Amino acid sequence: MSGEAKHESNNVGWDAMPPSSRAPAFVVTPEGTNDPDRKGAEAALHNLKQAQAEHPFWRNRFFKACTAGHLTKADFQFFFGQYYLYNRNFTRYLAALMANADNDYHRARLSENLWEEGGGLEKDKRHAEIFRKFLRDALEIDIDNTDYLDATRFFVREFLDFCLRSHPAAGSSFLSLGTEGIVSRMYTIMVEGMLKAGIAEEHLSFFRIHIGCDDEHAETLEDMMVSYMHTPDWYNTCLSSMNYALSLRHRFFESLYDALQGRKLQGVMSRIQARRSLAPQYPDPSLICFASGQRGAPLHEAEAERQNVKVSVERIPFKSEIIDTRVVRIPPGKLNERHKHAHEMILHVAEGTGRVQVNESTVEVKAGDTIFVPRWSLHQTQNTGDGELVMLAFTDYGLTRRAYQNEPPARPAPRREDAAVAQAVADAEE
Structure with a gap:
């Protein structure tokens, strides 16, 4: 009633x-x-x-x-x-x-x-x-x-x-x-x-x-x-x-x-509905092109010896509202944290070889491969090669950070974390 x-x-x-x-x-x-x-x-x-x-x-x-x-x-x-x-x-x-x-x-x-x-x-x-x-x-x-x-x-x-x-x-x-x-x-x-x-x-x-x-x-x-x-x-x-x-x-x-x-x-x-462009007629090339070898703005860095974790993430400074583009770098033999998030993501392997786990599935990847990570799926990447694994990560974070009210505030990117802190970061992401 x-x-x-x-x-x-x-x-x-x-x-x-x-x-x-x-x-x-x-x-x-x-x-x-x-x-x-x-x-x-x-x-x-x-x-x-x-x-x-x-x-x-x-x-x-x-x-x-x-x-x-x-x-x-x-x-x-x-x-x-x-x-x-x-x-x-x-x-x-x-x-x-x-x-x-x-x-x-x-x-x-x-x-x-x-x-x-x-x-x-x-x-x-x-x-x-x-x-x-x-x-x-x-x-x-x-x-x-x-x-x-x-x-x-x-x-x-x-x-x-x-x-x-x-x-x-x-x-x-x-x-x-x-x-x-x-x-x-x-x-x-x-x-x-x-x-x-x-x-x-x-x-x-x-x-x-x-x-x-x-x-x-x-x-x-x-x-x-x-x-x-x-x-x-x-x-x-x-x-x-x-x-x-x-x-x-x-x-x-x-x-x-x-x-x-x-x-x-x-x-x-x-x-979007007003068809308003975010770019001037002649945009600065640096705002629309990220050159090979260029480094982005530091976003996140973690290292935890006991978990074999070492990863750095940079944000490519495009002036986008929806798409958030990042560079993920993992040294040989290391992994990033196992985590999940509200935004969906496409990973494109630019350099190296690795193994990507999405929920309970695992795929081997090499330069030129592209992986889709659905939102809220647990995922982790390991570098299985001899050189640095470099991936471009394209996400809709610009949308989800607005639409998803419970997205936690961005935290400062730490330069180094011990095992306990790294595990706490992974737990928080999960």
């Missing part, structure tokens, strides 16, 4: 109940909790929070890229520029839940949440204003001229619509377990990615506030949710509402990740 269908069925079920049966069996009061079955509540909350922690949302590609350090400042500019529409509307979600609350104490506690979100009497301490400061100072985003994606507008509209139309048990679960209760873990992942992208710690106060403090907002919403636990089908209502909030956010983050990938290809595709 889709999230929309769950949402609709929950509303029908609650609305069909007579007012007397919809009233909570107990409510949280300022004097304490009138709870006849606190152990039952704790067990239910434990199960709900376990389902929250295991939701597929935590495995979205944006989080994986944050953890791996694959995102740039420009990526975060785009992501948080879109996320701002959700952030600036957050008090509307609370206000919608408050309007639906059928208990005046719940409304009073929600009004405290709204007051704190709004910074009280200090407008510069509004959470939305602190976030705007982050956007302006850290990411240099023009918040007044952001073009929001349809996916962003849908996400914000669905959040508000659910809070407006749902019974307070569903709405409080949606905003507690499905929203406020994930903030600390979610922002910790984002901060990790931003620090790896070079965004200074001094700009991350908005996130640190939400990670480090004991957030009473989630507790208020959770107390409100628990107060309805003796109403019919309470647990399933809370579970489906929480799951819907997490699924909405999961789809939103995945949509933004897709958009990030599309943006990386947009410039290249636009130039």
Whole structure:
């Protein structure tokens, strides 16, 4: 059943109940909790929070890229520029839940949440204003001229619509377990990615506030949710509402990740479709011809005696957008690392003889032979001759480094590596 269908069925079920049966069996009061079955509540909350922690949302590609350090400042500019529409509307979600609350104490506690979100009497301490400061100072985003994606507008509209139309048990679960209760873990992942992208710690106060403090907002919403636990089908209502909030956010983050990938290809595709040449009418010969015996720019060099590895790789400095051309040199009797990568590759043997393994197949090669290495296939080359093995490697790295979001940043080419480091490089490539 889709999230929309769950949402609709929950509303029908609650609305069909007579007012007397919809009233909570107990409510949280300022004097304490009138709870006849606190152990039952704790067990239910434990199960709900376990389902929250295991939701597929935590495995979205944006989080994986944050953890791996694959995102740039420009990526975060785009992501948080879109996320701002959700952030600036957050008090509307609370206000919608408050309007639906059928208990005046719940409304009073929600009004405290709204007051704190709004910074009280200090407008510069509004959470939305602190976030705007982050956007302006850290990411240099023009918040007044952001073009929001349809996916962003849908996400914000669905959040508000659910809070407006749902019974307070569903709405409080949606905003507690499905929203406020994930903030600390979610922002910790984002901060990790931003620090790896070079965004200074001094700009991350908005996130640190939400990670480090004991957030009473989630507790208020959770107390409100628990107060309805003796109403019919309470647990399933809370579970489906929480799951819907997490699924909405999961789809939103995945949509933004897709958009990030599309943006990386947009410039290249636009130039191709516009038939725009990358070369002037009379290009410099050095930009279109790599002469025999010429050396390219050093790209990678590894040596590990125990693995019999010794290889150097040079990049031919053509001004290409898609094709990446390299020269691979392996001394007699040596191998390069066994590895795989996102780009596909054609190897042309210019000098020497060797043996190339692609997955479980091995071929003997000599000068003039050409080998195709499909993307993500394990491959390794050994020099079986008496002289240097020289190969030209033609890859589509210029395309995959844009299209494949998880491509790790280029590392400096080491001049020499011991066995442990060389093995670590090979493992990382695999």
